[in-house]
Structures are given as structure tokens and as C-alpha cells.
Amino acid sequence: MTIAVAATFLLNDRSAFLLAADARASFQGDHSDTAIKTYTLDMEVGAVGSGDAMSCATAIEMTRGLIADHNSLAPAAPFNFYSTVRVFSYFLDKIDRARPWSNSCEVVLAGFLENGRPALAKVISRRGERTEVHLYTHVQPGSLIMLTGRPEGKRQVMLSLKRAFADDQDQWPARMASSIWYLGQHQGVPSIGGGVALATCVRGGRMVWPWVEVGGRIYLRGLDVTDCLPSGMPPDTVRLHYDESWHALTDQMEQMPEQRQDEGFTAISRCVDDWVPSSEAFDLKHDSPQLGGVVDAGAPTATVVLLRPKELPPE
Numbered sequence: 001m002t003i004a005v006a007a008t009f010l011l012n013d014r015s016a017f018l019l020a021a022d023a024r025a026s027f028q029g030d031h032s033d034t035a036i037k038t039y040t041l042d043m044e045v046g047a048v049g050s051g052d053a054m055s056c057a058t059a060i061e062m063t064r065g066l067i068a069d070h071n072s073l074a075p076a077a078p079f080n081f082y083s084t085v086r087v088f089s090y091f092l093d094k095i096d097r098a099r100p101w102s103n104s105c106e107v108v109l110a111g112f113l114e115n116g117r118p119a120l121a122k123v124i125s126r127r128g129e130r131t132e133v134h135l136y137t138h139v140q141p142g143s144l145i146m147l148t149g150r151p152e153g154k155r156q157v158m159l160s161l162k163r164a165f166a167d168d169q170d171q172w173p174a175r176m177a178s179s180i181w182y183l184g185q186h187q188g189v190p191s192i193g194g195g196v197a198l199a200t201c202v203r204g205g206r207m208v209w210p211w212v213e214v215g216g217r218i219y220l221r222g223l224d225v226t227d228c229l230p231s232g233m234p235p236d237t238v239r240l241h242y243d244e245s246w247h248a249l250t251d252q253m254e255q256m257p258e259q260r261q262d263e264g265f266t267a268i269s270r271c272v273d274d275w276v277p278s279s280e281a282f283d284l285k286h287d288s289p290q291l292g293g294v295v296d297a298g299a300p301t302a303t304v305v306l307l308r309p310k311e312l313p314p315e
Helices: 053-073 081-097 151-167 169-185 244-251
Strands: 003-011 014-021 025-027 030-032 038-042 045-051 104-112 118-126 132-138 142-149 197-202 212-214 217-220 265-271 302-306
Touching: 003 045, 003 104, 003 118, 003 151, 003 169, 014 038, 014 045, 014 104, 014 118, 014 169, 038 053, 038 081, 038 197, 045 053, 045 081, 045 142, 053 081, 053 104, 081 104, 081 118, 081 132, 104 142, 118 142, 132 142, 142 151, 151 169, 151 244, 151 302, 169 244
Parallel strands: 142 302
Antiparallel strands: 003 014, 003 142, 014 197, 025 030, 038 045, 045 104, 104 118, 118 132, 132 265, 212 217
């Protein structure tokens, strides 16, 4: 399993997103800290995934190849985020259903709508159930956050966000990322570990994976590359401040942030078999009108964590 986070940022017409994940793969009690869990599907579309890594990676590779072919043939009409989510969810549903050993996948895609607004999509497959897709975007300035992976990992990230906002609101992205490192050091969650992988994208640019320094080591996409850099830390390295005592105290907190119903965003939810007929799977579609509308620029900046039912462990 894993713990991963996707976050969007919308402020003064500037749009961006951030992805963060651990790097551990587990199989029958054995672990390896060389798993890729942050992905790119296009220059401005990224993803983090948990569950069956083979199903997730296969669906991403199929989608990435299809988008690359389309964009090379029709550069004036490139694939948009909405269509990317449709294609990826179709492939994941088809692939996961064909693999009886797969229990589930939970994948979050991040990108930008045709109106320039950042958006997130969570695709959830479960054995014996229909694959679901949930798309979200902003109705006011601020950030939207989605989590994927183990429930206890999600709980720790939620508590870290709550405490970060109480201490220093500007530090919540760093606290969120360092909570992944904390969980990787925590023996109570052995399936989370390795380095911290970060990916960022600003609208109009392309996804980048910065070097990450934490615990005296340097990581790229979660893999330890310290020994590959004999001249020291590259100048563009993100230095992740880690305070063990801060996270240990946070881990002991009991009260979760207040949960509210459907505030601070607009969304659509679909079942893949209804939403993406096979005959239309590769079609370029414009954004759903339900994801449009005008952002209330005068509304206060809000940071909203988007949770589906039963995502967190029971109290």
C-alpha cells in the first residue's frame, strides 16, 4: 500500500498542483523502497496511486501513449484533463476487471480544466463493484486536497494539516509532505516507507520532479540517489524540514478536523461503465458544464480536504 497526496492551488488566477507520495512496495511481507507512485500522463497531468500497482501503471501507460499519439497528430486540439480522466478510468476499469488477483485501486489525477482552473479526479476500483470516478474543482480561491492509500496514513496527514493550520498556515504543504516521511519511519505502518517523492506543475508549464533532501539523504521520485551525486546537493533541491517530535505529538492527537458536507468545491460523480461507453472511450470531450461556473474571487481563501465515505479509520 502507500500514502500519497494531491493538492491544487488557485490564487489570483494562478493555478498549480502538487503531488507527494512514499516509495515502498510490499509483497507477501517483503518490502522494497524503489516503487514509483507519482506519475505523469501528459505535460500538465499527473497522478498518484495506491492499490494494485500493476493495474495502475498499465492504465497510466496506455493513457499516456494514447494522449501522445493524439497530440502529435492534432497539436492544435490537444487532449484535455477531462478527456484524460475518462480514458484513464476506462482503461483502469477494463484492466482491473481482467485481473482476479487485484483487490482494488485508488488513483488521484491532477490537472487543469479548459477554463484554466485546477482540478482533481479520484478513480476507485473495487473487486465485484463498479468503478467510480469523482471530479472536483474550485468555487473559491485556495486549495483542494485528496488522499490515497492506507486509512491510518490518511488520518496522520489530516492531523498534520489540522495542527499546521493552527501553528502556521503557510507551512501546511511542507508539514503534509514531511508527514509522509514520518509514516515511513513508523514501524506501526510497515507498508509505507522509502523516500518522499514530490512533483509540481504550474498551469502553462510542465510537470517537474524536484530533488528532495530529508534525513541526510537525497531522493528523486522517492528513490535514494545520494550516491549518484558526488558533488553534493543540486541547487534546486527541496529541503524538507522534519521535526520528529512535532509529528510524534501530532500522532497522539485524537480530535480530527471538523467534517462538513460538500463545501468549498463543485463536483461530478460517475460510474465508468455508464460514463465512458467503449465506442466513445477515445473521443475528445469538452469539460462537463457542472465543472464550470465562476470562481468567487471575493470569497475567503479555503483549504478543503476531499474525503469519500469510509476513507478514514473509525474513531
